[in-house]
Amino acid sequence: MTSSNRTGPWSGPAIETAGLVKTFGDNRAVDGVDLRIEAGTVYGLLGPNGAGKTTTVRMLATLLRPDGGEAHVFGHDVVREADTVRSRVSLTGQYASVDEDLTGTENLVLLARLTGHSKKASYDRAGQLLDAFGLAEAADRQVKNYSGGMRRRIDIAASILNTPDLLFLDEPTTGLDPRSRNQVWEIVRAVVAQGTTVLLTTQYLDEADQLASRIAVIDKGRVIAEGTKGELKASVGAGAVHVRLRDAHRRPEAERLLRRALDAEVEPEPDPVALTARVGNDSGDGGAVAEKASRALAELARAGITVDNFSLGQPSLDEVFLALTGKHEHTGATSPAEQTKEATA
Amino acid sequence: MSATTTTAETAEPAPVHAESLARLLVAGERPPRPNALRTSLTFGWRAMLKIKHVPEQLFDVTAFPIMMVLMYTYLFGGALAGSPTQYLQYLLPGILVMSVVMITMYTGVSVNTDIEKGVFDRFRSLPIWRPSTMVGYLLGDALRYTIASIVMLAVGLLMGFRPDGGFMGVAAGVLLLLVFSFAFSWVWTMFGLLLRTEKSVMGVSMMVLFPLTFLSDIFVRPETMPGWLQAFVNNNPVTHVAAAVRGLMQGSWPSMEIAWSLGWAALLIAVFGPVTMRLYNRK
Numbered sequence: 040m041t042s043s044n045r046t047g048p049w050s051g052p053a054i055e056t057a058g059l060v061k062t063f064g065d066n067r068a069v070d071g072v073d074l075r076i077e078a079g080t081v082y083g084l085l086g087p088n089g090a091g092k093t094t095t096v097r098m099l100a101t102l103l104r105p106d107g108g109e110a111h112v113f114g115h116d117v118v119r120e121a122d123t124v125r126s127r128v129s130l131t132g133q134y135a136s137v138d139e140d141l142t143g144t145e146n147l148v149l150l151a152r153l154t155g156h157s158k159k160a161s162y163d164r165a166g167q168l169l170d171a172f173g174l175a176e177a178a179d180r181q182v183k184n185y186s187g188g189m190r191r192r193i194d195i196a197a198s199i200l201n202t203p204d205l206l207f208l209d210e211p212t213t214g215l216d217p218r219s220r221n222q223v224w225e226i227v228r229a230v231v232a233q234g235t236t237v238l239l240t241t242q243y244l245d246e247a248d249q250l251a252s253r254i255a256v257i258d259k260g261r262v263i264a265e266g267t268k269g270e271l272k273a274s275v276g277a278g279a280v281h282v283r284l285r286d287a288h289r290r291p292e293a294e295r296l297l298r299r300a301l302d303a304e305v306e307p308e309p310d311p312v313a314l315t316a317r318v319g320n321d322s323g324d325g326g327a328v329a330e331k332a333s334r335a336l337a338e339l340a341r342a343g344i345t346v347d348n349f350s351l352g353q354p355s356l357d358e359v360f361l362a363l364t365g366k367h368e369h370t371g372a373t374s375p376a377e378q379t380k381e382a383t384a
Numbered sequence: 385m386s387a388t389t390t391t392a393e394t395a396e397p398a399p400v401h402a403e404s405l406a407r408l409l410v411a412g413e414r415p416p417r418p419n420a421l422r423t424s425l426t427f428g429w430r431a432m433l434k435i436k437h438v439p440e441q442l443f444d445v446t447a448f449p450i451m452m453v454l455m456y457t458y459l460f461g462g463a464l465a466g467s468p469t470q471y472l473q474y475l476l477p478g479i480l481v482m483s484v485v486m487i488t489m490y491t492g493v494s495v496n497t498d499i500e501k502g503v504f505d506r507f508r509s510l511p512i513w514r515p516s517t518m519v520g521y522l523l524g525d526a527l528r529y530t531i532a533s534i535v536m537l538a539v540g541l542l543m544g545f546r547p548d549g550g551f552m553g554v555a556a557g558v559l560l561l562l563v564f565s566f567a568f569s570w571v572w573t574m575f576g577l578l579l580r581t582e583k584s585v586m587g588v589s590m591m592v593l594f595p596l597t598f599l600s601d602i603f604v605r606p607e608t609m610p611g612w613l614q615a616f617v618n619n620n621p622v623t624h625v626a627a628a629v630r631g632l633m634q635g636s637w638p639s640m641e642i643a644w645s646l647g648w649a650a651l652l653i654a655v656f657g658p659v660t661m662r663l664y665n666r667k
Contacts, residue, residue, distance in 0.1 A: 100509045104666070126417070126511035136502035138430065140437050152426040153510055155415035164408075171405040173398035181437060192400070197506065202409050222400050229402045233409040 049114045053078040053205050053236040054099060060107030061094050061260075068094040070260035071108065076238060076253075078113075078204075081231055083251030084240040091260040092240035093133060096207050099238070100130045112205060129203035131194050133210050139183040143174055143193050146182060147200060154201045168196045172226070188219030195226055205236045212246060224249055244359075256363050264363050271359045280316040280332050282339075283348040287311040293344050300335035312347070420513035427520020432527065444490060445532035449483040453539050456603070464604060469544040476540040477630035478602030481561055483536060484529045485597055485622060488565050489589035491525050492572030496585045499577060508664075515661050522569050529565050533558045549635035557632040560645060564625045567649035570656035577663040602626050621648040 054076040061069040069091040076082040084092045097103040099110055101121040110117045112124045130136065137146045144165050151161035169178045172192045177185060182193060191211060198206055208227065212220040227250055231237055241247055247254050247268075254271060256264040264271055280301065284293055290307060297316055298305045305316045318328050332351050339346055418426075435441060456479055461468030495518075498504060507517050537545075537554060547554050572589065579585050599616055600623040606614045617623055624644035631638030 097505075100505075102505055102508055122511050125509055128509065130505060130509045132502040132505045134502040136506040138503045139501070140434050141430070145433055149426065149430055150506070150510075152429075153418065153423055153507075153512055155418040157415070160415070167404070167408055171401045171408055173400050176398065199409060201414055225400055225402060226405065229400075229405045230409065233406060235409070 051078075051114055052076055053080075054082075054110070054112055054238065056095075056099070056108065056110040058108035059095065059098060059105055059110055061091075061098060061103060062106050067260050069098070069105075072257070072260070072262055074255060074262070074265075076236065078236050079231075079234055080253065081227070081237045081239060081251045083247035083254040084238065084257055085242070085244065085247045085254050086240075086257035087242060090257045092257055093209055094260075095257070096130070096209050096238065096240055100128055100207050101125055102130070127203060128205045128207065129198040129201070130207045131198045131209060131211060133213065137182050137190070137194055137197055140181060142179050142181055143169055143185075144178045146193060146197060150197050150200050164200065168200065172196045186219075187215055188222065191215060191219065191223055192226070195223070195230075199230055199235070202233070203235060205238065206230060208237060208239045210240055210242065212241070212243065220246075256359070258363070264359070279352045280318055280328075280335070281348075281350045281352065282314045282316075282336075282346055283310075284312045284314070285345040285347050289344045290314065292342065293339060296338050296342060296344075297335050300338045301331055417511060420516060423512045423516035424519040424523065427517050428523030429520075431520055431524020435524065435527070441490075442528070442531065445487055445528045446535050448487070449480075449532045449536040450539050452479050452483050453536055453543070457543060460603060472540060472543055472545050473547075474630070475603070476536070476545045477557060477633045478600070478626040480533060480536050480558075481622060481626045481629055482597040482600075482602050484532055484561055484565050485568060485625075486593050487529065487532055488525070488569045489572055489586070489593060490528075491521055491569040492574075492576035492585045492589060493582055495521060495573050495576030496579065496582050514665065515657070518570075518573050518660060518664065521573065522566050525569060526562055526566055529562055530558070533561065547633040547635070549633045553632050553635050557629040560632065560642065561625065561629055564621075564645050564649050567652040568621075570653055570660055573660045574656050574663065577660060596620060596622050600626055621645070621652075624648060 052075050054074055056072055056074045059069055059072040059074075060067065072091070072095055074082075074095075084095065086092050094103065098105050099112060099117060101117050101124050104118060113127055115123045115127075117124050138149070141149065144162075147165035147168055148161045151164050152158070156164060166175075166178070169175050172195075174189060174192055174196070177189060182190060185193065195208075195211070198208075211227070212223050215223065224246070227237060227239070237250075239247070239250060251268070253267055254265070255262045256271070280297075282293070282297065284290055290312065294305050294307060294314055297303075297314060301316050301318050303316045303318045305314055307313070308315055318331060329351060332349075336346060336349060453476065457468045457472050457475060460475075461471035465471035465474065504517075537558075549557070571592070572585070575585055575588055579588065599613065600620050601617060602622070606617045606623075609617060621644070624641050625648075628638050628641035628645045631641060
């Protein structure tokens with residue numbers, strides 16, 4: 040019954056797993072996951088539904104027992120030292136992890152009491168948290184009457200009540216409108232700024248892009264790519280060049296020209312006047328790609344092929360994701376929705 | 385998507401205050417870990433809050449017991465004991481035991497409906513004495529059992545129940561019943577965690593409760609029953625509890641029956657407590 044120590048002597052990673060496995064019957068939900076997450080960072084676990092994100096988080100939060108491999112949180116084994124791990128982490132589940140029958144205040148006081156605060160300190164802290172989260176007016180309403188965004192807030196408020204060293208956020212913005220989503224992001228940034236490590240799972244690429252410094256792409260229980268955002272983007276190529284021609288019948292000629300000028304794969308798109316080239320696998324340098332692209336455009340102009348529209352896109356995480364999971368699943372994923380900065384030629 | 389953003393959308397929440405949030409996080413000191421009693425009582429408080437917010441759930445501890453007393457007293461009283469009032473002297477302690485033991489099954493139902501909710505994940509990821517969540521339910525339920533007991537005794541007194549044991553005897557009887565019910569509830573916490581739906585919990589509860597409460601000495605003395613049934617009835621824990629409560633309320637001290645009741649209570653906790661906690665940890 041010792042009071043927990045905020046900054047222990049531990050200087051290693053916040054989370055380290057080796058060959059983590061969890062099976063449900065025949066389904067290997069988590070199939071050998073290796074992660075290393077540095078303290079004080081936001082780490083994104085990105086993957087589609089059923090990829091094994093939640094199962095991984097539940098094992099790390101001591102809610103599920105791994106069937107194989109090892110996991111350490113701040114150097115503590117999640118099975119053998121579950122209680123120590125619990126004193127350092129906090130979990131915001133995919134569905135609101137608060138009692139819907141209770142009011143906002145009651146929920147926070149309940150948790151404050153359970154973490155050892157005195158009655159007065161519990162009410163004080165609950166009040167301060169509700170104020171900070173903009174929920175003061177809803178303090179005495181049952182959580183079941185909260186909007187989706189408010190539920191998320193009370194949920195995160197409950198999670199940071201005791202200033203955890205590690206916060207698990209399992210799909211924190213699923214089902215939220217864009218405004219509430221931005222507010223959740225703001226909260227996460229404020230929490231991280233205070234030194235809390237965050238493990239975030241998400242199926243939204245822009246969310247990982249916005250918050251995480253490193254990302255693991257997870258699919259079918261395995262990590263299929265890991266790195267910084269930049270590294271992941273570079274792994275699928277520096278970018279994509281999109282060209283729209285005026286005349287459809289000049290396309291084969293334009294395709295040949297572009298392939299030579301860009302030294303890259305050029306694919307005709309379903310639209311009979313459009314072409315897409317993936318460029319820069321070698322260097323990952325955006326500037327070089329732009330230079331190549333402008334030379335290619337000059338070649339087209341010399342050949343008398345009119346270009347109606349041209350754009351050079353940074354690969355989005357969307358593309359990274361589809362490139363990785365598409366290859367993995369052999370689903371023949373269709374071309375992703377591009378988020379490109381258009382430049383009309 | 386809109387299913388999650390329900391009614392209260394009209395009242396736009398105020399913006400988040402990042403600075404005060406940051407201050408709170410910095411200022412957040414971690415107090416020492418609370419002990420088992422404290423966390424159990426805190427979960428008991430949660431159960432009380434639920435009763436406060438959903439008072440309709442007290443229906444089963446008020447209307448149901450009243451119905452039981454009235455029905456069985458006037459249905460069987462004349463035939464079994466000559467008059468309802470005479471029968472009531474024998475019946476009331478037993479029917480009290482029966483009603484309260486039957487109400488215990490709602491523990492299983494509430495555990496079962498709760499466990500699916502996200503809040504359980506939060507409780508389970510807290511560094512606290514693990515059984516306190518379950519003990520909290522049972523403490524809340526103990527209040528419900530007390531309410532049921534008071535309601536039934538009040539109705540009984542109005543109908544002519546005159547216990548020789550006086551206030552102390554009646555209070556001792558109720559206390560013994562509460563102890564047994566607390567222990568017996570661990571059966572339902574187990575089923576609440578084990579079974580998949582609320583309906584199956586109800587189904588199993590009824591299968592257990594009907595024979596256990598009817599095949600006892602609550603309605604009639606076992607002497608007229610066939611031998612094999614007597615063997616069951618005389619060893620049924622509910623019989624022991626009913627006999628002990630009846631004895632206490634009548635002003636005697638049925639030490640054997642009290643010992644049997646407490647022994648069963650201890651056994652039930654010893655068996656179903658660990659099983660419940662195992663299921664809880666594995667859920």
